[in-house]
Amino acid sequence: MDITDGYVMWAGQNYGNAEEGINWYHQGCFSDVENSYGSVRGRAGGYMDERDVHVFLRDGLLAFECGDCNSSEPYEEDDGSREPSLCTHAVAVALAAVDADAVWYEIPRDSQRPPIPRPLGWDAKRIQGTLLDVLGDGDAQHVLRQLIQQHPEHVSAAEQAALRHLDRDSKVWAYNTTRNALRAFDPAQVAIYEDPTKGELTADFADEDIDDDGVVKLEADQVLLAYGMRPIIREMTKRASAGAFQGSRSVLFGLIEGLYSCHDEAPWTEPEITDHVGDLLYAVAVAALWAYSEWAERPSADDLRRHCEGWADRLLRDVA
Secondary structure (H helix, E strand, C coil): CCCCHHHHHHHHHHHCCCHHHHHHHHCCCEEEEEEECCEEEEEECCCCCCEEEEEEEECCEEEEEECCCCCECCEECCCCCEECCCCHHHHHHHHHHHHCCCCCCCCCCCCCCCCCCCCCCCCCCCCCCCHHHHCCHHHHHHHHHHHHHHCHHHHHHHHHHHHHHHCCCCHHHHHHHHHHHHHHCCHHHCCCEECHHHCCCCCCCCCCEECCCCCEECCHHHHHHHHHHHHHHHHHHHHHHCCCHHHHHHHHHHHHHHHHHCCCCCCCCCHHHHCCHHHHHHHHHHHHHHHHHCCCCCCCHHHHHHHHCCCHHHHHHHCC
């Protein structure tokens, strides 16, 4: 079901006061917003007034649970008609979810579904949602495989859903993850020597330099690839291998833009890093573009300039 910001504001007005929730949303007074199985959970509120919120569909209309406000079924008019209803906390969370392109659908209230245990002292007004909410990634994968085994006619629909998920725009995620990895990078590892008997030796896309004692020396760009950038590059290549090229490219652009944004504002002070920080970050960008180019056509110079203006032409020359 398509939920718009206007629909959310209308639901807030039906409950009483949407303006405060709208202000909280615009001021960024929300956190931990997650879209799971057709509904949204998160936290929102002003100073000393943050609440846990669950926004969901009930009978095709928005409804909510809030840690402090009266939980509400869809609002009922005097003539018996029903309209959506959201408290101010729920308005802020729902607007954040709409902005993040959340997917909304209703879990049927099915008498055949197993009962959901409730912890001692559980507020009887709250609805815990669906058992699917408690599944970890491994559990969800196992359940999906079981369903596909039992209903192979749904394989095509499941694969299309997987492709849509992988093809989503993740540039912001890749950009933020890259910058966080750079901040966490320990420059003391630049001259690291690793004992081959103690686990991981070298990064993907890096050449091993084995000295006379049989240990592997890792250069700065290799260490950064191994211990910081690898999860991002793997996400990029995973999407490309599934044919989700738009999603893969968005990860590539977020990664390269995150690297480029730090080439003049590196989060390190150690001379062994700062003396050649531009070359270090550029080497990681080259590795990422090589990895992408194994699956898809390289981005154009114009596309790259939008994300790393000073590197674009050089990147295309070096990854030819």
